Amino acid sequence: MGEAPDPIIAAKRKAKKFNAILATVAIVGCLLLWWLVSATGLINPVLLPAPGEVLSALVQSVRDGTIWINTWASLLRVLEGFLLGFSIAVPLGVLMGNSRVARGLIEPLIELIRPIPPIAIIPIMILWFGIGELSKVFIIAYGAFFPILVNTMAGFREVDPVLIRAARTLGAGRWQIFRDVVLRSALPFIIVGARLGMGLAFIVLVAAELIASSEGLGFLINDARYNFRTDRVFLGMILIGVLGFVLNKLLIEIERRLLRWRTVTA
Amino acid sequence: MAALLKLTRNDAAVHQPSANKVHIEGLAVRFSEFTALSNVSLDIADGEFVCLIGPSGCGKTTLLNTIAGFETASEGTLLVGGRPVSQPGPDRGVVFQEYGLFPWFTVEQNVQYGPRLKGLRGGELQKISDRYLSLVHLEHAAKHFPSQLSGGMRQRVAIARALANKPDILLMDEPFGALDAMTREMLQEELLKIWEVERRTCIFVTHSIGEAIFLADRIVVMAAHPGRIARVFHNPMGRPRNRTSSEYFEAFRVLNEELRMEIAAAKQAERGGE
Numbered sequence: 005m006g007e008a009p010d011p012i013i014a015a016k017r018k019a020k021k022f023n024a025i026l027a028t029v030a031i032v033g034c035l036l037l038w039w040l041v042s043a044t045g046l047i048n049p050v051l052l053p054a055p056g057e058v059l060s061a062l063v064q065s066v067r068d069g070t071i072w073i074n075t076w077a078s079l080l081r082v083l084e085g086f087l088l089g090f091s092i093a094v095p096l097g098v099l100m101g102n103s104r105v106a107r108g109l110i111e112p113l114i115e116l117i118r119p120i121p122p123i124a125i126i127p128i129m130i131l132w133f134g135i136g137e138l139s140k141v142f143i144i145a146y147g148a149f150f151p152i153l154v155n156t157m158a159g160f161r162e163v164d165p166v167l168i169r170a171a172r173t174l175g176a177g178r179w180q181i182f183r184d185v186v187l188r189s190a191l192p193f194i195i196v197g198a199r200l201g202m203g204l205a206f207i208v209l210v211a212a213e214l215i216a217s218s219e220g221l222g223f224l225i226n227d228a229r230y231n232f233r234t235d236r237v238f239l240g241m242i243l244i245g246v247l248g249f250v251l252n253k254l255l256i257e258i259e260r261r262l263l264r265w266r267t268v269t270a
Numbered sequence: 271m272a273a274l275l276k277l278t279r280n281d282a283a284v285h286q287p288s289a290n291k292v293h294i295e296g297l298a299v300r301f302s303e304f305t306a307l308s309n310v311s312l313d314i315a316d317g318e319f320v321c322l323i324g325p326s327g328c329g330k331t332t333l334l335n336t337i338a339g340f341e342t343a344s345e346g347t348l349l350v351g352g353r354p355v356s357q358p359g360p361d362r363g364v365v366f367q368e369y370g371l372f373p374w375f376t377v378e379q380n381v382q383y384g385p386r387l388k389g390l391r392g393g394e395l396q397k398i399s400d401r402y403l404s405l406v407h408l409e410h411a412a413k414h415f416p417s418q419l420s421g422g423m424r425q426r427v428a429i430a431r432a433l434a435n436k437p438d439i440l441l442m443d444e445p446f447g448a449l450d451a452m453t454r455e456m457l458q459e460e461l462l463k464i465w466e467v468e469r470r471t472c473i474f475v476t477h478s479i480g481e482a483i484f485l486a487d488r489i490v491v492m493a494a495h496p497g498r499i500a501r502v503f504h505n506p507m508g509r510p511r512n513r514t515s516s517e518y519f520e521a522f523r524v525l526n527e528e529l530r531m532e533i534a535a536a537k538q539a540e541r542g543g544e
Contacts, residue, residue, distance in 0.1 A: 171372075265374045265415045
């Protein structure tokens with residue numbers, strides 16, 4: 005009951021190891037297939053560069069420093085936009101989750117605006133704020149905003165009334181109930197919203213960079229396309245994938261730390 | 271053998287009013303058109319163990335919730351420790367059937383929650399949680415999360431948490447209802463041991479006759495349509511109690527008969543109401 009039984013942990017470790025092997029097989033297999041296809045020469049190497057060429061493009065971009073400049077520009081943008089969206093969506097979600105009046109006033113507006121995809125607001129943002137950082141950060145914030153808001157709101161409706169009663173009988177006041185029960189119950193939902201929001205922020209980031217930018221991974225891809233440097237196009241795509249993967253892992257790690265009570269082994 | 275179970279309608283005659291921890295007189299609770307409780311009068315002495323029992327719809331949980339402060343009285347008097355009840359408070363500890371433990375706090379943090387709200391910190395908190403966790407034999411689970419515990423262990427944590435806040439009275443709403451029979455009996459025995467040490471006034475809702483007889487000094491039998499007190503039995507059994515004694519079986523028989531009558535009456539009232 006209390007102590008975690010060892011055989012289960014051992015079995016879990018074994019499963020984890022097995023999954024790691026499978027993942028390695030899949031990735032190596034894909035690279036091998038890519039290499040084979042390009043080695044046969046069936047596909048024009050301008051359209052499908054060999055893995056080796058993409059690798060040398062990587063080495064070159066590390067040498068001339070363009071990889072850092074562009075990755076850093078994209079990372080900064082996505083984080084700024086995400087944090088802006090997050091810091092508006094969470095308080096608003098809290099407000100809407102706790103006040104019927106606030107929800108009644110804001111929800112219709114949200115429902116009207118939400119179907120407008122972030123891509124669709126790019127032109128007006130560029131007209132209003134120029135093609136600099138500000139417009140891109142706003143577009144990303146807009147993309148991240150809705151999933152975070154909707155999930156935060158849902159989280160506040162999921163509070164177990166028994167826990168509120170328990171807190172009240174233990175002497176908790178309104179603020180303490182909010183801090184120790186309501187917010188804690190909503191936290192898993194807020195984190196789910198944050199992960200969805202980060203995913204969207206990423207999509208929007210690249211879209212905004214493809215349309216107008218002078219640095220960033222989207223810019224890198226677009227610039228390489230104009231020069232028919234498909235090796236660099238591929239490099240840009242892979243870098244975006246890696247960056248998104250790392251950011252998602254980061255959020256999962258934050259989730260694991262904040263919600264340790266949910267993941268402990270029974 | 272009705273002599274074994276003394277029947278009283280007037281509790282004030284048995285208990286000195288000054289010693290009463292809970293004083294209820296002419297209490298009614300209504301939810302819009304529905305009358306959940308009507309004309310309930312009951313006095314409970316300091317340190318007494320009272321069980322509320324009755325058919326579903328008799329308002330036993332409503333009565334407990336009203337004492338806890340979750341529901342408000344529509345009419346009548348409800349005093350706990352001489353003060354009228356208007357909202358939940360730390361003077362009345364509650365143990366819920368669904369445990370009500372905070373899943374994001376460890377066992378220890380759950381037990382410390384009430385004292386922490388009172389402003390206690392550090393070593394004092396540790397002392398309190400150590401004491402109450404050892405009272406329910408869960409010292410070893412202090413750092414676990416509730417999700418890692420069995421139902422019986424969770425309910426022991428809930429009892430420790432309620433007691434650690436030093437309430438005047440302990441209100442329990444079918445706390446062992448979700449547990450298997452063996453765990454249930456074990457926890458009943460543990461609860462009695464704790465009660466003998468702590469001497470808190472206990473009000474315990476159950477639908478198990480055996481549980482009521484094993485635990486209570488007095489058993490309040492409630493009736494439905496509208497929810498009210500039908501009878502109050504004094505439990506003549508001494509302590510410690512034996513579940514296989516003839517006294518126990520006799521008390522069981524009498525109470526069982528009474529409850530059957532109430533359930534039949536409730537059914538008839540339901541049919542008549544249609």
